[in-house]
Structure formats: structure tokens, C-alpha cells
Amino acid sequence: MSYTNHYVKFIKRPESRPTEDVFEMAQENISELKSGEFLLKNVYLSLDPAMVGRMREESNYADSVEVGGVMHCYGIGQVIESKNPKVSKGELRMGQLNMQEYTLSNNPEDSSKINVGLADPTWYLSVTGITGMTAYFAMRDICQPKSGETIVISAGASSVGMIAAQLAKKAGCRVVAIVSTDEKAEGLRGGGIYDDAVSYRNKDTDTLTADLTLACPGGVDMYFDNTSGDISEALLDLYNDYSRIAVIGRLGISHLPDTRKDVGRRDNNVILAKRISKQGMVLLDYKSQYPEAIIQLSGMVHRKEIRFEEDMMHGIEKMPTAFFRVLDGKNKGKQLVKVGDINSYDDPSPVKIGQSIRSKKWLNGFVVNALRSTRTVKSLLPMRA
Amino acid sequence: MSYTNHYVKFIKRPESRPTEDVFEMAQENISELKSGEFLLKNVYLSLDPAMVGRMREESNYADSVEVGGVMHCYGIGQVIESKNPKVSKGELRMGQLNMQEYTLSNNPEDSSKINVGLADPTWYLSVTGITGMTAYFAMRDICQPKSGETIVISAGASSVGMIAAQLAKKAGCRVVAIVSTDEKAEGLRGGGIYDDAVSYRNKDTDTLTADLTLACPGGVDMYFDNTSGDISEALLDLYNDYSRIAVIGRLGISHLPDTRKDVGRRDNNVILAKRISKQGMVLLDYKSQYPEAIIQLSGMVHRKEIRFEEDMMHGIEKMPTAFFRVLDGKNKGKQLVKVGDINSYDDPSPVKIGQSIRSKKWLNGFVVNALRSTRTVKSLLPMRA
Structure with missing residues (x-):
């Protein structure tokens, strides 16, 4: 069978903050699969701030997108044809599927089977996916929150x-957000999640520091840093001894043509005097522990201990718009684009096993410990590392 | 009895890098001790770069020295009179004794008894003291060196x-030093400790980066950062994934009137992309583990696995000169000043217990593990936390 694949082409590297002319809609035909290949029909595509980093040539933790190639993104797709013995038709898989309607692959390692019994398909891109797992591992390993401490979270309204x-x-x-506008800050204050919120737009660093000081009367013990740059500089005099900083993102320096041009006050003096630990975190390093995070986060959502929002657009041609919504912080919850439908009847995954693991009858702590030590159990699980 | 105490008075806060007029020699009389007080006759005083930080008013991990007061420093002294039941005449003690010939104290917690059976008295200020223990804990907990990795050490010729x-x-x-001059670098290259050494004086950051790149062909996995500032910035593009940075010192920004004026390229982008962890370290936090470090380091010196130098001056009036030698990096080994003599016959500490612990017959690993878990053993040991 032959398919017309509409995709978002990346046509030039941005000189500073990306503008709309870096993208162009394009199409191609996909016909006969070669031996070893399998074809995914994409269903949900994910928009993440980290995509800006991929537009740059400089060294990074992820590959740069090639000029003239399909723009990168993560997504969920369903296998509609397979000439690979390790991949079955009907499977739902998640991975770097890129901004397109169909993804042709010959490497099952590039994506992982998901189980919709454990979590809804879109969750694998939000609360149990990139954003949720990033938050989970950064909190577990870097921030290590203790009762009574104060955490500041930049890009506080983002899904992560x-x-x-x-x-x-x-x-x-005590949980304090930094967000772009007063309106956003006001929205978060009444939302029942944040204790306080502070906006940064049109404020110099000293003013932002003053506002944060009021919002954090006991100082700051942890910083979940989604932005870097001037926004993060505003926290430097607020840290308590032994604070932990998780460096997760760089939204606040995405306007720079070259991140080496991120200049400002350096933090070594504070890091030393306050014995702070600051650590960069990239989710890909946690692949072997994804199952633990998915089970834990899915359980919390089902028990209504955490809630989340998804901001869904429709159609591959909406991808550039959705991308700039994220860059401008206009999305309400995790930004996704639906580009196709799932054929539920074709999904061969053992949905009931997922549902059993999720259920309250399972001792989650036990399961999680088992996951850490055995490989057998992992084979039951959604995302194979 | 009455004593004339000559001391170094701190008379004004430096506006940028300290100059000689911040000090003045002075004297006072110490006569009758009150109940609870004890008097130390100081023997060895220690010069450390961290003293610059104490001259500033800004928040720090240690107290600032008061204008008009005795300039701070660590030292070893012998108790010559005691009206405190917890302190015996003749004891050798180490602590923040300050730049003076006699130290009057009413708090035994401010200093700790040392045992010269375990380590020579001057070692408690050098290889088994502040510098040695700082290196020991930073390597053990932050750098965590693995065979085949590369470490860069700034202020590489310093005792720490x-x-x-x-x-x-x-x-x-592979061990690479950063030092001030070509002459120092040349000296270290032939010394059998460093694999290579690079000088920074009169070099811009790009040139220093280029020189470090040649000295670290496999990139950098650990940075023992004694300097901060521009020198440390030169390493930013050399880090491998998962590098560890121990922030130990700020010699490279000691010329700044206010460390908030330390501006330059910020490191968040590199910390994130390379998943680096960077941590500030202050020795005082390790008090309860000093005995472990002293036994381990003393053993290494006795087994000739590590060597060190001491640069000794004589007389309290040499303290300012010695201070600027350290600031200018002119000292050859740990800078000390001898201001008095030990009366060995008066030392009541159980020297033989120290010698036994040090001897090869003891299973050091076992002792160290025991130290970690028991308080009884600690009472035999030199520095009580």
C-alpha cells in the first residue's frame, strides 16, 4: 500500500529565537516496506521546549535536526505494517517519531511498546511520559524534597x-512558581497546587529577587530550573545552606543564537558558601527506570493525587502553531497535536496486565523494587529501554 | 601569671584584593584567667586562601572577622593554664586560634585535642589538617575518581x-594542574605528580581553553575548582558527560570587592547538556568524619603514598607576609608560621594509642568502619568533632 506522508520540514537554523520561517509543510510518498522495516501511523505528537536545543548545531545531549529534514518530536503511533519480526502490526509505540503523519523505521530500539491498560495513550506523552517522568526523577534524585522545605519552579505553569x-x-x-505574566501568576495562586507565584516579564533581576524573597520567607531549599538565564540568577541570594538545584531546561536562554553567550552573574560563590549541589538532568539517562516512574505516576493520577491538563490541537499542519504556543508559554497544559486515530481492535498488547499492575491490589512498592532488580518483570511493561 | 600577646589586628575591610594596610601589629596583656577559661600558647599558625572570604561582610559559610579584632586563622597551640575542668594543662589543641601568640578560650568545643602519635603536629594544619582533609572528602564524595578519567585541579600547586x-x-x-605562571607549570611537569600543567597568567579565556584542550586529550571528567572565575570558565567546553565539579575555593575572584560582581559565561547550558553535577564543599560540614580522614591520610604519608611540603616562617610578625605569599601563590607547600614551641614533656595525650592506630598491624578499613558507627572509639582519637 502507498501512503502520503505530510510532514513539517526544518528549513533553516534560527539565528536567535526561532521564527515561523524555520518550518515549511511538505509531503512525500511511502510505498513498499523493505525487509526489517515497520511503518507507524502517528496518532499523538508532543511539543516540548527542548526542541529549540535541537535546532542548534552545537553539542547537546540529543541529536540536532538536519536542515531539510523532518523536524524532531516525540509521539505515539500505531504499527500499520511490519516487515520486522520484533514488531507486530497493531502495536502502539512511543518514541521520537518526528513531526509527520507516518514514521518509517527499521530499528525497534528507537521506540517502545506502550500498554494502554496502565495509562491512557496521551499520558505517555504527558503525565507518565516525558514531562511527568522528568519531574519524577528530578524530584526523586536531585531535589529530594523534605517536609517543610521550599521549592521554586521556573516555567511553573508548564506541564513538567x-x-x-x-x-x-x-x-x-511550600511550592512557589515563576511564570511569565501577572495573569498567569494570579491563575496559579488560586489553583490549589502552588502556594504562591511570581511573574518575571518586564522585571529586572533585582525586582524579581525582591518578589521571590516575599514569596519565600524561609528562603529556598530547592530550585527546579526550567529556564536558566536571568530568571535563575534572581534566586542566587535566596538559597539556604545545602540547597539542591535541578537543571532541567533552558527556556530563558532560548533567544540566544549561541548558549555560550549566556553571560551574567556566575554562581560559584553561592554554590560554595551555601554548599549547594546543582545537577543537570536528561530523561534519556533514566531509560531503564521508566517502568517505575510510569507505574508510580499512573497510580497517583488514578488515585487523584496529581492532576494534569492536556492542550490538544488537531492536524499535522498545526504543529508549527503548537510549537510556538509552547515557546510563548500560551499552552494550557501539555501541548499535543492529534494527527491520526488509534484502531483499538488491532492493539495486541495485554491491556489487562497493565490494569492489574495499576490496581490497588498490587503492592506498588514491592513491584517497583522488583522492577529495579529483575529483567523478567520488565517484559510485562510498557516501555522497554 | 601575665602574658604579652602580640597579635595581627584587622583594621579595615579591603575594597577589592586585600592590601597590606588591612593589617596592623598590636599587643595586649593577658593576666588572671576566670573560671572556665583556658589559655593556649600558640605554636603553629596556618595561612589559608579562605581567609579572604572572612574579610568580607557578606554572608559566608564562616564568620566574618570584625574590624578592630584579631585576624582569623587556624592553628595548633598548647594549653599552658586551665580553669576549665574539660581541658588539661599541656594538651595540644587545634582550632581557630587566630593570628596571635596566645589564645584565651572558655569553650573546649572551639578547638580539639590532637594526638602527635597519629600525625606530626604541623600535619594537623596541612596533610591531615584543613588542606588534606578538604582534598580527601572532596575526592571521596564529589569527584569520585575512576581509573582512566581526567581531573583538572586549579591552584594546582597549592597544598590542597x-x-x-x-x-x-x-x-x-590523568591529573592536570592549572597554575599562575609558566615557571610553576614547568616545575609541576617534572614533579612526578601531575601528568601536565597549564598556566593562566596573561592568557585570555580562549587561549587557556586551547591549552587545556591539549593537556586533556580525552576531555575532562572532574574539576577540583580552587579558583572559580575566569579560570574555571575556560573549562566549560571541555567537560565530558557526567562530569563532577567540586567547588572548593574562590582564589580567582578574590580581587572582586563583592563576589556578586563575578560575571561571565554562565554554566547552566553545559551543566544540563552534559548532565554535570557541581557541588560546593566546606570542610566544617565533615567534622564527625575527621578521624577517618586523619587516619587514612596519616597512613598514606607514612606509607609514602602521598607527599607534601610545608613552607615555614617564624614569628607572629611574619603573619601578614605569609598571608600575601599565599594570596600571590608564592608559597612552596602549605604556608605555616611558627610562633612558639611545644613542651613535649607536658603533653598528656596517649601518644602510643595514636601510634598503634597508625601502624600497619591495624586493619585500617576496619577501624574506619568502626569509627563511622561508634562513638567510643572516637574518644581515643585526635580531633573531637
Whole structure:
């Protein structure tokens, strides 16, 4: 069979903050699969701030997108044809599927089977996916929240920020957001998740520091840093001894043509005097622990301990618009684009096993410990590392 | 009895890098001790770069020295009179004794008894003291060297740098120093400790980066940062994934009137992309673990696994000169000043217990593990936390 694949082409590297002319809609035909290949019909595509980093040539933790190639993104798709013995028709898979309607692949390692019994398909791109798992591992390993401590979360209204905030709240912390506008800050204040919120737009660093000082009367013990840059500089004099900084994102320096041009006050003096630890975190390093995070986060959502929003657009041609919504912080919840439909009847995954693991009857702590030590159990699970 | 105490008075806060007029020699009389007080006759005083931080008013991990007061420093002294039941005449003690010939104290917690059976008295200020223990804990907990990795050590010829270098070498690492001058770099290259050395004076950041790139062909996995500032910025593009940065010192920004004026390229982008962890370290936080470090380091010196130098001056009036020698990096080894003599016959400490613990017959690993878990053993040991 032959398919027309509409896709978003990346046509030039941005000189500073990306503008709309970096993208162009394009199409191609996909016909006969070669031996070893399988074809995914994409269903949900995910928009993430980290995509800006991929537009740059400079060294990074992820590959840069090639000029003239399909723009990168993560997504969920369903296998509609397979000439690979390891991949079955009907499977739902998640991975770097890129901004397109169909993804042709010959490497099953590039994506992972998901189980919709454990979590809804879109969750694998939001609360149990990139954003939720990023929050989960950063809180577990870097921030290590303790009851009574204060955490500041920049890009606090982002989907990763909202989940990090709820995990910290669950641990008994005071949770303070940094967001772009007063309107956003006001919205978060009444939302029941954040204890306070501070806006940064049109404020110099000293003013932002003053506002944060009021919002954090006991100082700051943890910083979940989604932005870097001037916004993060505003926290430097607020840290308590032994604070932990998780460096997750760079939204606040995405306007720079070259991140080496991120100049400002350096933090070594504070890091030393306050014995702070600051650590960069990239989700890909946690692949072997994804199952633990998915089970834990899915359980929390089902028990209504954490909530999240998804901001869904429709159609592949909406991808550039959705991308700039994220860059401008206009999305309400995790930004997704639906580009196709799932054929539920074709999904061969053992949905009931997922549902059993999720159920309250399972001792989650036990399961999670088992996951850490055995490989057998992993084969039951959604995302194979 | 009455004593004339000559001391170094701190008379004004420096506006940028300290100059000689911040000090003045002075004297006072110490006569009758009150109940609870004890008097130390100081023997060895220690010069450390961290003293610059104490001259500033800004928040720090240690107290600032008061204008008009005795300038701070660490030292070893012998108790010559005691009206405190917890302190015996003749005891050798180490602590913040300050730049003076006699130290009057009413708090035994401010200093700790040392045992010269375990380590020579001056070692408690050098290889088993502040510098050696700083290197020991930073390597053990932050750098965590693995065989085949590369470490860069700034202020590489400093006493802490030299010990850190040898601990890394013992772990099988390539060890590269950053020092001020070509002459110093040349000296270190032939010294058998460093694999290579690079000078920074009169070099812009790009040139220093280029020189470091040549000295670290496999990139950098650890940075023992004694300087901060521009020198540290030169390493930013050399880090490998998962590098560890121990922030130990600020010699490279000691010329700044206010460390908030330390501006330059910020490191968040590199910290994130390379998943680096950077951590500030202050020795005082390790008090309860000093005995472990002293036994381990003393053993290494006795087994000739590490070597160190001491640069000794004589007389309290040499303290300012010695201070600027350290600031200018002119000292050859740990800078000390001898201001008195020990009366060995008066020392009541159980020297033989120290010698037994040090001897090869003891299973050091066992002792160290025991130290970690029991308080009884600690009472035999030199520095009580």
C-alpha cells in the first residue's frame, strides 16, 4: 500500500529565537516496506521546549535536526505494517517519531511498546511520559524534597512544572512558581497546587529577587530550573545552606543564537558558601527506570493525587502553531497535536496486565523494587529501554 | 601569671584584593584567667586562601572577622593554664586560634585535642589538617575518581591541590594542574605528580581553553575548582558527560570587592547538556568524619603514598607576609608560621594509642568502619568533632 506522508520540514537554523520561517509543510510518498522495516501511523505528537536545543548545531545531549529534514518530536503511533519480526502490526509505540503523519523505521530500539491498560495513550506523552517522568526523577534524585522545605519552579505553569509542583506538595513543601505574566501568576495562586507565584516579564533581576524573597520567607531549599538565564540568577541570594538545584531546561536562554553567550552573574560563590549541589538532568539517562516512574505516576493520577491538563490541537499542519504556543508559554497544559486515530481492535498488547499492575491490589512498592532488580518483570511493561 | 600577646589586628575591610594596610601589629596583656577559661600558647599558625572570604561582610559559610579584632586563622597551640575542668594543662589543641601568640578560650568545643602519635603536629594544619582533609572528602564524595578519567585541579600547586592530585593519581587518573605562571607549570611537569600543567597568567579565556584542550586529550571528567572565575570558565567546553565539579575555593575572584560582581559565561547550558553535577564543599560540614580522614591520610604519608611540603616562617610578625605569599601563590607547600614551641614533656595525650592506630598491624578499613558507627572509639582519637 502507498501512503502520503505530510510532514513539517526544518528549513533553516534560527539565528536567535526561532521564527515561523524555520518550518515549511511538505509531503512525500511511502510505498513498499523493505525487509526489517515497520511503518507507524502517528496518532499523538508532543511539543516540548527542548526542541529549540535541537535546532542548534552545537553539542547537546540529543541529536540536532538536519536542515531539510523532518523536524524532531516525540509521539505515539500505531504499527500499520511490519516487515520486522520484533514488531507486530497493531502495536502502539512511543518514541521520537518526528513531526509527520507516518514514521518509517527499521530499528525497534528507537521506540517502545506502550500498554494502554496502565495509562491512557496521551499520558505517555504527558503525565507518565516525558514531562511527568522528568519531574519524577528530578524530584526523586536531585531535589529530594523534605517536609517543610521550599521549592521554586521556573516555567511553573508548564506541564513538567505542574507535575513537579504536585510531587513537592505531596512531600509537604511550600511550592512557589515563576511564570511569565501577572495573569498567569494570579491563575496559579488560586489553583490549589502552588502556594504562591511570581511573574518575571518586564522585571529586572533585582525586582524579581525582591518578589521571590516575599514569596519565600524561609528562603529556598530547592530550585527546579526550567529556564536558566536571568530568571535563575534572581534566586542566587535566596538559597539556604545545602540547597539542591535541578537543571532541567533552558527556556530563558532560548533567544540566544549561541548558549555560550549566556553571560551574567556566575554562581560559584553561592554554590560554595551555601554548599549547594546543582545537577543537570536528561530523561534519556533514566531509560531503564521508566517502568517505575510510569507505574508510580499512573497510580497517583488514578488515585487523584496529581492532576494534569492536556492542550490538544488537531492536524499535522498545526504543529508549527503548537510549537510556538509552547515557546510563548500560551499552552494550557501539555501541548499535543492529534494527527491520526488509534484502531483499538488491532492493539495486541495485554491491556489487562497493565490494569492489574495499576490496581490497588498490587503492592506498588514491592513491584517497583522488583522492577529495579529483575529483567523478567520488565517484559510485562510498557516501555522497554 | 601575665602574658604579652602580640597579635595581627584587622583594621579595615579591603575594597577589592586585600592590601597590606588591612593589617596592623598590636599587643595586649593577658593576666588572671576566670573560671572556665583556658589559655593556649600558640605554636603553629596556618595561612589559608579562605581567609579572604572572612574579610568580607557578606554572608559566608564562616564568620566574618570584625574590624578592630584579631585576624582569623587556624592553628595548633598548647594549653599552658586551665580553669576549665574539660581541658588539661599541656594538651595540644587545634582550632581557630587566630593570628596571635596566645589564645584565651572558655569553650573546649572551639578547638580539639590532637594526638602527635597519629600525625606530626604541623600535619594537623596541612596533610591531615584543613588542606588534606578538604582534598580527601572532596575526592571521596564529589569527584569520585575512576581509573582512566581526567581531573583538572586549579591552584594546582597549592597544598590542597597537591594532595587532591595525589589522591586522584592513586585512583588511576590523568591529573592536570592549572597554575599562575609558566615557571610553576614547568616545575609541576617534572614533579612526578601531575601528568601536565597549564598556566593562566596573561592568557585570555580562549587561549587557556586551547591549552587545556591539549593537556586533556580525552576531555575532562572532574574539576577540583580552587579558583572559580575566569579560570574555571575556560573549562566549560571541555567537560565530558557526567562530569563532577567540586567547588572548593574562590582564589580567582578574590580581587572582586563583592563576589556578586563575578560575571561571565554562565554554566547552566553545559551543566544540563552534559548532565554535570557541581557541588560546593566546606570542610566544617565533615567534622564527625575527621578521624577517618586523619587516619587514612596519616597512613598514606607514612606509607609514602602521598607527599607534601610545608613552607615555614617564624614569628607572629611574619603573619601578614605569609598571608600575601599565599594570596600571590608564592608559597612552596602549605604556608605555616611558627610562633612558639611545644613542651613535649607536658603533653598528656596517649601518644602510643595514636601510634598503634597508625601502624600497619591495624586493619585500617576496619577501624574506619568502626569509627563511622561508634562513638567510643572516637574518644581515643585526635580531633573531637
